[in-house]
Amino acid sequence: MKLLAGKTVLVTGASTGIGRAAAVGVAQAGADVVINYHSRDDDAAACVAEIEAAGQRGLAVKGDVAAPETATEFVTKAVEAFGKVDVMVSNAGICPFHSFLDMPVETVQRTMQVNLLGGYFMCQAAANQMVKQGHGGALIAVSSISALVGGEYQTHYTPTKAGLHSLMQSTAIALGKHKIRCNSVLPGTILTEINKEDLADVEKRKYMEARIPLGRLGQAEDLAGPIVFLASDMAAYVTGAALLVDGGAFVNLQ
């Protein structure tokens, strides 16, 4: 039997990148999948087509995670379509690289609202539904290696990733009595739209690659297996954990 057979999994920010790879990965593991996205209608439709090609039901719901009502609407539509919510993968995020001293106020506020508050409200809405259902569930936040280390042009971003990591630790305590497990994945540098411009700098890209013991930057699909594992009953006793998925970058001091 497939690892996620019979489960309904929600994934935010799944029109591209890590969210899309996670949505397709959980579908291949047997889950029905509801995705959130912000702007790319065609990419979201293509993700749903991939979910269906894996033999599962898929639905796309458009919405800005920065607005708290997006979360309640997303969960409501998922329940209307597929009857329940078993897993929330809170993944949507932005990283507009910018220097610290002249960081625009709006860039800081938007990054916090999308990455941290968006994740907070999505996890809260899913957890309320899971408590109502009464049979537990799993929250998975896509945090980052950046929860643990800094970035010169990411002073507004790394605190949001540390915040998500912390959120999963606190919700693990708050929700354990409801059998809801809460964990985060901490990707390293993964080649997606979010860093296309940043890594177009050939020297920077070579430097980043050279820091990774496994010898390559990550692909979005590298996150699918760890997310399927944390969503599944194989991780039944795993909560409050943070799983680095970085090719060994974090431990590579010298």
Ligand SMILES: NC(=O)C1=CN([C@@H]2O[C@H](COP(=O)(O)OP(=O)(O)OC[C@H]3O[C@@H](n4cnc5c(N)ncnc54)[C@H](OP(=O)(O)O)[C@@H]3O)[C@@H](O)[C@H]2O)C=CC1
């Ligand atoms: N790539 C990397 O190296 C790393 C990424 N991460 C994290 O992984 C997550 C996914 O990033 P990644 O796949 O790389 O980036 P992408 O840019 O490829 O994907 C981002 C996704 O988030 C969605 N999104 C953006 N803003 C919003 C919003 N306000 N409301 C709803 N959805 C939104 C986008 O939707 P749309 O395109 O429709 O606008 C898209 O589906 C982020 O949280 C990021 O911080 C963590 C560590 C490393």
Ligand SMILES: C[C@H](O)[C@@H]1OC(=O)[C@H](O)[C@@H]1O
């Ligand atoms: C977008 C960056 O390339 C990426 O985001 C993260 O969270 C990683 O730490 C990388 O810096």
